Amino acid sequence: MFSKYFSAVCFLFLFSCGNSKRLSNQNLSSLYNTDETILHPQYIVYHYSDDSSRFYFSFPSNNLLFKKNVENIFESEVVLNFQLLPSYQSTTILDSGTIYLHYKQDSIANAYNGFVNFKMQRGNQGILKIIAKDLFRNQSNIYFERIKKKNPQSAQFYLLKDEYDQPLFTHILNPDQQFTFQNNLTDASHLKVRFYHRNFPLASPPFHMDDLAVFDFKADNLFSLKPDSNSKYSFTNPGIYHLQIDTSAKEGLTILIFENDFPTPASAEQLIESLRYLTTRAEYNKLLQSNDKKKAVDQYWLNVAGNADRARKLIREYYTRVQEANRLFTSYLEGWKTDRGMVYIIFGPPQTIYRDDKTEQWTYGSANNLPDIDFIFMYVNNPFTNQDYNLNRSPVYETPWYMAVDEWRNGRVVNEY
Numbered sequence: 001m002f003s004k005y006f007s008a009v010c011f012l013f014l015f016s017c018g019n020s021k022r023l024s025n026q027n028l029s030s031l032y033n034t035d036e037t038i039l040h041p042q043y044i045v046y047h048y049s050d051d052s053s054r055f056y057f058s059f060p061s062n063n064l065l066f067k068k069n070v071e072n073i074f075e076s077e078v079v080l081n082f083q084l085l086p087s088y089q090s091t092t093i094l095d096s097g098t099i100y101l102h103y104k105q106d107s108i109a110n111a112y113n114g115f116v117n118f119k120m121q122r123g124n125q126g127i128l129k130i131i132a133k134d135l136f137r138n139q140s141n142i143y144f145e146r147i148k149k150k151n152p153q154s155a156q157f158y159l160l161k162d163e164y165d166q167p168l169f170t171h172i173l174n175p176d177q178q179f180t181f182q183n184n185l186t187d188a189s190h191l192k193v194r195f196y197h198r199n200f201p202l203a204s205p206p207f208h209m210d211d212l213a214v215f216d217f218k219a220d221n222l223f224s225l226k227p228d229s230n231s232k233y234s235f236t237n238p239g240i241y242h243l244q245i246d247t248s249a250k251e252g253l254t255i256l257i258f259e260n261d262f263p264t265p266a267s268a269e270q271l272i273e274s275l276r277y278l279t280t281r282a283e284y285n286k287l288l289q290s291n292d293k294k295k296a297v298d299q300y301w302l303n304v305a306g307n308a309d310r311a312r313k314l315i316r317e318y319y320t321r322v323q324e325a326n327r328l329f330t331s332y333l334e335g336w337k338t339d340r341g342m343v344y345i346i347f348g349p350p351q352t353i354y355r356d357d358k359t360e361q362w363t364y365g366s367a368n369n370l371p372d373i374d375f376i377f378m379y380v381n382n383p384f385t386n387q388d389y390n391l392n393r394s395p396v397y398e399t400p401w402y403m404a405v406d407e408w409r410n411g412r413v414v415n416e417y
Contacts, residue, residue: 001289010074015159018399023129024042024088024356026239027354028144028354029351032344032353036322036368037140038063038137039064041057041059041063042056042057042169044160045128046167046182047148048159052082052151053118053119053156054118055082055145057113057114058111058169059103059112061105061109061110061112061126062110062225063138064136065137066105066196067101067411075102076102076136077135078132079101079104079133080099081098081115081128082095082097082129083094083128084127084128087127088356089357098355100174115167122149124342125150127145127146128147129144130143130144131143134345146386151231151249151251153244153252155251157185157253158253160179160255162179163178171253171254172262172330173235173255174260175237176235178234179232180230180233181227181243188404189226189227189229190227190242191225192222192243193225193241193244194217194221194235194244195239195240197237197239198333201337202276202277202342204343206343206391207395207396207397212390218240235258239256240272254384256265256330256332257370264326265326265336268293268294271293271294272288272297276304277288277342278408285319298315304410306411310411315412318408321345321348325338325341325344328340328341332388337390339377340360343362343375343391346414347370348364348413348415348416350363350364359373359378361376362377368404370414371400373397373400
């Protein structure tokens, strides 16, 4: 992996203890409407000292627009603005800064990376808001991260790195992918690793008032690692790996191992699995029992669409949403199986999103003859992830759900933009 790596220390202007518009009052729909911009940076937060933290950033080189400067050199200009707030509802700015970045085009670099330090006392928590803007392309991206610095076992006290000693911007790894990790604030001679192999079901329809399944924290396997920054580690079997210093608590560093193609649904089995939101039980079982599963999936979409061109369009739109659900909503299970992933796949990106510390509300306007509808997701304080949300299920969703499913089954994309 080749990348240009910089510490974002120049052009940094900090302004603390100011006020801002409440995040909970802002429409955050651009978070999940990925077609709005070509700019998709990655971020990861690391608590490297008792009073300071940092976020690492990575801009894929194909996201940036490069122009010739007066010296005939191609370069890009990016501005990063961050704010640290106590909560989504607060107007108090604990720390903030604006960073101007200039990158010279490098043909072998696939990303341009760096980091920014911010003030954060141990024992606190907050919301980090980051806005990145490509000044030449005039496109922006917004990002939010829950900052947890209360418990020294939480994941942000660890920094995962790849085999080239570069930060990893995800805790979702491929089988046998090598990694190292760094922890500045904890002196531990070993880490306990709890391994969970779970085959989680997909989300039930939004009107099903089922009792939520309780996660069984009894590990399928338990082993130890010595935290050595010079050693390389890897995990082979797909599942949840939860690394802890103290196993009497639930917090820790979680590493998820999925198949190599993740987040793309590549195998015929994966294509069939994610079709379950649209199929009847009989149709689903027939697909699973097919001798040629890929051909059966193609035939399903051809029957739905009525012709090959429309079938290709439906396939592209549906499985793009599955892939985006995996990228956006994966928590301790694949994103397409989550409540938010389910709604996103069937209804598409919402027109409005409002978020506070406990909830995320999605609103859809009238489209495809569907009524206006709101979905409210409740944040779950999960030791494995900051991305766990449960839908407030209700019988009122039954009619819009079946109307949306029928649209797909009649060959029409729901909420196509």
